[in-house]
Amino acid sequence: MTFRTASLWLAPALLLGTAAATPARPASGGTTLAVAASDRLDQRWWADRHAAILATVAKRPDSTVVLIGDSITNNYDKATPPDENFAPTWATFYAPRNAxxxxxxxxxxxxxxxxxxxGEIAGxxxxxxxxxxxxxxTNGAGQTxxxxxxxxxxxVDELxxxxxxxxxxxxxxxxxxxxxxxxxxxxxxxAYLARRYAVDARVAYLDIGTVFGKPxxxxxxxxxxxxxxPQHGKPLHxxxxxxxxMAEAIEPTLAKLxxxxxxxxxxxxxxxxxAIIPVPKLETDSYDWYARHAEVLALKGMKPRVVMIGDSITHFWAGAPAAARVSGAQAWQRAFGSTPVANLGFGWDxxxxxxxxxxxxxxxxMTPEWVVLNIGTNNLTGTDNARASTPAEVAAGVDAIVRDVRARSPRSRIAVMAIFPRGDTPADPLRVAIAQTNRLLAARYAQDGGIRYIHIGAGFLKPDGSLNRTLLPDGTHPDEAGYGLWADALAKAGIAQR
Known part of the structure; x- marks a missing residue:
């Protein structure tokens, strides 16, 4: 971003010498690139802003949050309606933190x-x-x-x-x-940053790009x-x-940090x-979320024919990586036998x-023949860590996963499972929300030849529409017979072993 924004600080320019280059972490290609620090002191506004920040930092050492960046961050100095009035957002999220x-x-x-x-973070x-x-x-500087x-x-190293x-x-x-x-x-x-900082005690990586996308x-x-x-530039700011x-998207993570x-x-x-903003573990459960993530990464050599992706309903079925709780081992064996299948189910996801x-x-x-996706039920419930999603938001989240999987393995076929029923009666608010979400999913994938939409919810209900607690003992997770319904549906769809 190369345009100049007005500065709120008007202190005299302070000229300082440049620092020497420093080694950086190895880049994704395996080579180590030297990163040379460079100033822009030849631009008066830049020198003035730097000097003003040094003066401000000396007076405000108690700031809880510091925002560092380019014009997107610099823009918080602006209060020009209608398109560049960023002061209210700053006042809501950052000013109370003496940012x-x-x-x-x-x-x-x-x-x-x-x-x-x-000196900009000194003290x-x-x-x-x-x-x-x-x-x-990657824009004006032409960097790879x-x-x-x-x-x-x-x-990051410097910070x-x-x-x-x-x-x-x-x-x-x-x-x-x-x-x-x-x-x-x-x-x-x-993509590099998502992997490099996936598990880092000091750094939380967040990609909020989907905020700026269409459905x-x-x-x-x-x-x-x-x-x-007036000059009709291309979308950038x-x-x-x-x-x-953007501030709302990062707020839950920032507040937790x-x-x-x-x-x-x-x-x-x-x-x-x-539902479409990627985040790591949100809820505490009966297993180590990050340890399971590491176990999934270690599956790279198995070349699965089927990949199961989901939450605890998938997690607790069976398969690799092994879970402490396995509720449908016989159904899994009947469905897949010796077929290599990766279970990417994570409780509370x-x-x-x-x-x-x-x-x-x-x-x-992974380039499996089939990907089976069963996700969304937890989105419909809110906690202190995440708000409840609407049915439309859940459907958009499922679709974002489908697009991601397709981009990574274009030849894989995808089966989207309708969300299993919850709530003891048809009038239960959660049951109603699930039904609304499933209708949206059915409509979304009805004309998509690459998606197999599978709805087995009726099998978990009694004739009067109430939840069959024999098949779903805790109201959410199937028992052995309940997983058998899922296994039979996958066999009918040609996904289970042949």
Whole structure:
């Protein structure tokens, strides 16, 4: 982002020397790239802003949150309606945390690296840093994906060294409409970051790009103000509405990192669909979520014919990796026998957890004949960690997973399971929400020849419509006979062993 934004600080320029290059983490290609820090002191506004930040930092060492980046972050200084009025969002989410805005329009990772080494976080002890940087590397600076990755890694390393007690919320590069080549490079950068920071005690990686998409996954250019500028630029900078959406998207993760309640109650943040924003573990369950993730990554050599993806209903069936609770071993054996099948079910998962796991490498290298997806029931229930999704949001979350799987393994056929019934009576609110979601899924995949939609919910009900607690003893998870219904349905669809 190369345009200049007005600065709120007007202190005199402070000229400092540049720092030497520093080794970065190995890039994804295996080579080690040196990242040279560089300044932009030849631009007066940039020098003035840097000097003003140094003065501000000295006066505000108690900031809880620091935002670091380029013009998207710098834009929080703006209060120009209708398209560039970002002050209200800042006032809601960041001002109460005495946050500092260290965004500089046009900056690259090299510029941020220089600023960090020249006093902009000196003396600070924030609980969290929100880092969004790299889009100018892949745009005007013409950096490759590997070079941009190395630059981001170098900035993260610098933050870890200078702020050893601070958590880092690293955001993926936001989508844009600049060029297809830039979009491809940005996607490669985000894919690297998703894997590199999948399990890192200090860094939480969050890709919120889906906030800016249409239901079909394409970019929604109306959420960027550039096309409405006199020069009619291409979509690059979020407008007033989508910058608020961006803040809502990161708020639950940020609040958890700093150990505070969200600035806005989770049920009230409905401007975004949380079901399509990839996030790691949300709920505590009877197993180690991250350990299971590692076990799934270790399955790479099995070359499964079938991959099962879902929540605890899938998790507790059977298969590899082995679970502590197995409720349908006989049905699994009847369905698959010696067929190699990977079980990517995780207890308490929602669609957003599945999206995170796919991007964190769980499906990499797998090209199964079939993928069976059974997910969404947990989205319909809210907790302190995630709000309840609407049926339409759940359907969008399922569709996002389908698109992701198709992109990774185009030849795999996909079976989407209707959500199993819950709630003892047809009038139970959860049963009603499940039925609404299933109708949306059925309509969505009715004309898609590559999707097999399988609905076995009626098999779990008594003739009067009440839930059959014999097959679903706890009201959610099948017993051996209940899993047998699923096994029979997969056999009928040609997915189980032949």
């Amino acid at each position: 500092l805005n260290l965004g500089f329009s046009g900056d690259t990772t090299a510029n941020v690296l220089w600023r960090l080494r020249h 600070l002890h924030p609980k969290a840093v929100v880092l969004l940087i790299g889009t100018n590397d 994906a590997a070079q941009t990755q190395a630059g981001i890694d170098a900035v 870890e060294q200078r702020l050893p007690e601070t958590k880092i919320l690293l955001l993926g590069l936001l989508p844009s409409g600049i060029t297809p080549a830039k979009s491809a490079t940005d996607a490669a950068v985000n 079909d996954g394409t970019l929604n250019g109306a959420l960027f103000y550039d096309p409405r500028l 979020p407008d007033t509405v989508s910058q608020r959406m 700093i150990g505070e309640p969200p600035r806005v109650r989770l049920p009230a943040m409905t401007d975004i669909n949380t 929602r669609t957003q957890n599945v999206l995170w796991r796919l991007r964190a490498g769980e499906f990499d290298g």
